[in-house]
Amino acid sequence: MGSATEYNRRDLFKRAAAITVLAAGGTSLLAACAGGSGSSDNKSGASPTLGGDSKNPFGVKASDALDVVIFKGGYGDDYAKVFEDAYKKAYAGANVSHLGTQEISGKLQPRFNAGSPPDVFDNSGAQAMKADVLVSAGQLTDLTVLLEAPYLDDPSKKIKDVLLPGTVEQGTIDGKMYSLNYVYTVFGLWYSAKLFKDKGWTPPKTWDEFITLCGTIKAAGIAPFAHQGKYPYYANYIIFSLIAKQGGLDLVKKINACDTAAWDDPAVLAGVKAFYKIMEGDFLLPGTNGMTHTESQTAWCQGKAAFIPSGSWLENEMLASTPADFDMAFLPVPSLPNDKLPATALWAGAGEPFMVPSKAKNKAGGLEFLRMMLTKDGSSKFVATANSLTVLKDGVNADVPLKPGTKSSAAAVKAAGDVTFNFSFQDLQTAFDAEVENATNELVNKRITPEEWVSRGKAATSKKV
Amino acid sequence: MRHRKTPFILGFLVVPVALYIALVIWPYLQTFGYSLTDWSGASSEMNFIGLDNYTALFKDSAFLGALRHNLLLLVVLPLATILLALFFAFMLNVGGRSGTGGVQGVRGSAFYKVVFFFPQVLSVAILSVLFQGVYRTDKGGLLNGVLIALGIVDENHPWDFASNPTFGLWCVMGVIVWSGVGFYLVLFSAAMQSIPKDIYEAALLDGAQRGTTFFKITLPLLWESIQTAWVYLAIAAMDAFALVSTMTPGAYYGGGPDHHSEIMATLLMRNFITYGKAGYACAMGVVIFFITLVLSVVSLRVTRREKIEF
Numbered sequence A: 001m002g003s004a005t006e007y008n009r010r011d012l013f014k015r016a017a018a019i020t021v022l023a024a025g026g027t028s029l030l031a032a033c034a035g036g037s038g039s040s041d042n043k044s045g046a047s048p049t050l051g052g053d054s055k056n057p058f059g060v061k062a063s064d065a066l067d068v069v070i071f072k073g074g075y076g077d078d079y080a081k082v083f084e085d086a087y088k089k090a091y092a093g094a095n096v097s098h099l100g101t102q103e104i105s106g107k108l109q110p111r112f113n114a115g116s117p118p119d120v121f122d123n124s125g126a127q128a129m130k131a132d133v134l135v136s137a138g139q140l141t142d143l144t145v146l147l148e149a150p151y152l153d154d155p156s157k158k159i160k161d162v163l164l165p166g167t168v169e170q171g172t173i174d175g176k177m178y179s180l181n182y183v184y185t186v187f188g189l190w191y192s193a194k195l196f197k198d199k200g201w202t203p204p205k206t207w208d209e210f211i212t213l214c215g216t217i218k219a220a221g222i223a224p225f226a227h228q229g230k231y232p233y234y235a236n237y238i239i240f241s242l243i244a245k246q247g248g249l250d251l252v253k254k255i256n257a258c259d260t261a262a263w264d265d266p267a268v269l270a271g272v273k274a275f276y277k278i279m280e281g282d283f284l285l286p287g288t289n290g291m292t293h294t295e296s297q298t299a300w301c302q303g304k305a306a307f308i309p310s311g312s313w314l315e316n317e318m319l320a321s322t323p324a325d326f327d328m329a330f331l332p333v334p335s336l337p338n339d340k341l342p343a344t345a346l347w348a349g350a351g352e353p354f355m356v357p358s359k360a361k362n363k364a365g366g367l368e369f370l371r372m373m374l375t376k377d378g379s380s381k382f383v384a385t386a387n388s389l390t391v392l393k394d395g396v397n398a399d400v401p402l403k404p405g406t407k408s409s410a411a412a413v414k415a416a417g418d419v420t421f422n423f424s425f426q427d428l429q430t431a432f433d434a435e436v437e438n439a440t441n442e443l444v445n446k447r448i449t450p451e452e453w454v455s456r457g458k459a460a461t462s463k464k465v
Numbered sequence B: 001m002r003h004r005k006t007p008f009i010l011g012f013l014v015v016p017v018a019l020y021i022a023l024v025i026w027p028y029l030q031t032f033g034y035s036l037t038d039w040s041g042a043s044s045e046m047n048f049i050g051l052d053n054y055t056a057l058f059k060d061s062a063f064l065g066a067l068r069h070n071l072l073l074l075v076v077l078p079l080a081t082i083l084l085a086l087f088f089a090f091m092l093n094v095g096g097r098s099g100t101g102g103v104q105g106v107r108g109s110a111f112y113k114v115v116f117f118f119p120q121v122l123s124v125a126i127l128s129v130l131f132q133g134v135y136r137t138d139k140g141g142l143l144n145g146v147l148i149a150l151g152i153v154d155e156n157h158p159w160d161f162a163s164n165p166t167f168g169l170w171c172v173m174g175v176i177v178w179s180g181v182g183f184y185l186v187l188f189s190a191a192m193q194s195i196p197k198d199i200y201e202a203a204l205l206d207g208a209q210r211g212t213t214f215f216k217i218t219l220p221l222l223w224e225s226i227q228t229a230w231v232y233l234a235i236a237a238m239d240a241f242a243l244v245s246t247m248t249p250g251a252y253y254g255g256g257p258d259h260h261s262e263i264m265a266t267l268l269m270r271n272f273i274t275y276g277k278a279g280y281a282c283a284m285g286v287v288i289f290f291i292t293l294v295l296s297v298v299s300l301r302v303t304r305r306e307k308i309e310f
Helices: A004-033 A078-090 A104-113 A129-135 A195-199 A207-219 A233-247 A249-256 A258-264 A266-280 A292-302 A363-373 A376-386 A404-416 A429-446 A449-461 B002-034 B054-055 B060-091 B109-121 B122-135 B142-149 B169-195 B197-205 B210-221 B223-241 B239-245 B264-273 B279-302
Strands: A068-070 A094-103 A119-124 A154-158 A179-192 A224-227 A305-311 A330-332 A346-355
Touching: A004 A330, A004 A346, A068 A104, A068 A363, A078 A094, A078 A363, A078 A376, A094 A104, A104 A195, A104 A224, A104 B197, A129 A346, A129 A376, A179 A195, A179 A233, A179 A376, A195 A330, A207 A266, A207 A292, A207 B142, A233 A249, A233 A266, A233 A346, A233 A429, A249 A266, A249 B210, A258 A266, A258 A449, A266 A346, A266 A429, A266 A449, A266 B223, A292 A305, A305 B223, A330 A363, A330 A404, A346 A404, A363 A376, A429 A449, A449 B197, B002 B279, B054 B122, B054 B279, B060 B109, B060 B169, B060 B264, B060 B279, B122 B142, B122 B169, B122 B239, B169 B223, B210 B223, B223 B264, B223 B279, B239 B264
Parallel strands: A068 A094, A068 A119, A224 A305
Antiparallel strands: A119 A346, A179 A305, A179 A330, A179 A346
């Protein structure tokens, strides 16, 4: 022991161990950056053009395999298998590969970088790839060709004629439509119609009535308002609905475009001040500012809170926790005095974006797959399994039974008519959105005032992509 | 047989070194390259922009804040974990009542050793879920439930723990220390058991107290283990991604409220995945790499002491 050789060897091992430790610690961060070294040529296959054949407008060849990737989230992925079977039937012998996953980025980012993306994919969920990033990298196909293609149920109409308002806009970046958002979502307040009936409360039409009702609800020993505090964008559904109704559709457009001057519009301050009355009245469910969506929505289902903001996926998401006689109902955000938009106006938009990569091998097949999703039968099957509406106008067969929440949101969509708005910045301006979320989180904790919230939102417009 | 040493070592090292170069060194080099571009992370196209990412980085208040938080982790985590682990290891191995049967741990030390090791068995995902239940911000949370029952906290305004701008990061640090102490306890215990008992017995015969034996015998003879522990923990402090991103508020990888618990890893992920600023994120990765490298080298040098062979 203790000879020079012995010492050297021990020292060597010790150093090797230290290096290994270093590597283990650093790899997780750095390896994340290792992109594929795939082909860097900018060659994307020629965009399919519309042929004369209304049965097969994109010229799909049955011999080409179709590669489909579906986000397997709240809606599952069984609905996609129905569409895939229809595709196989229409193009006999076509080989369709299906991947249902929650890790869209994890699975697809390397494939995009290597230049071998799927033919069509559902870009949703917490790990969705950012549409703005994909578009600026030239990775997506312009879907205008799909809009001009004939509608399968009635070839005299084009696809663009049978989509609900806002669908095209939602998928549009820099003037071109890159994603078909298949699910039609409405955003607003949700409550239990049964609870309201039992207590004799009427759903409020104006924000003043809402605040008064909050007082009544609190006096009855129930928290008036819960929200998904850990993810502040849910609270933003309410703030920005108030702002849109007060300021009108032009203001919505400007805010989506990260226009700095939009934040000087008095409607912005009016909207957030109205929202702040919830905090001033101490109407929040205790602890809701730190809760996840699951925690707060479960508390709401248990009757601990009366109202909660969400999109119309809520009913399907909470199926297991909702009591049978809950009678979930949707309420468009109540109106302020001198609103520019009618009280029925609501934040509605298409979600669950389906995209066709520009470097896909079977682009025609990807487009055809999207066209097949937009049939009344296909849409009905989706509505029945996912308890959510699709962007197809009048897209539910009469014999499909609807759950109470879906029924009530369908009624709200009908009442709103063409007056809907959509804050697409939540999907398209993510850096700006993150700043606004931070500001909202400070606001609900009463760490900043509505005036400070406005100036932080204004400053955040500098994060425009 | 000295002349045979080199081929002998080489024979063993060729395969691991090749793997190491392909799987570690090469990705590192790629990262350096990407950090000099405006790569979006979503395509293979990018432009060379020199050091722009780095100059932007050191003007980014969110990044500087994250760096400060990582440095705080770097000081607090190793210190708290090692001190606690040392204390427990000492009590379990040599801290027992003296006099009767020579040197031994406190009563039931074998049992405690197993109990303390439990948290180490849990995966980070389970830790996160577990402590989200502990820190839950309404009376359903373990801590809030107890505090409300004791009348310390108002039921209508419970504490917000991990969502608090001041204490959020400390709550996460508590979890990391809680989960880490057991492992270092076992590490130090093993090292302590290799210290010959007769040294302790000699000290006890000379009338040394527990404190004296700890500082004069245990600590010097454990120095190498502590040094290793320090390097491990310092590197863990540069990461901490999983817990911060899941336990603290914020839609894209936590770090909230308002960047108050932001660390470099969460900021890196948000820029890489969410904002499509992969080149910028790689620059952060490079900065993290150099900090970790410097730390390891410095802590190995500074803590180098004369080795005692026994």
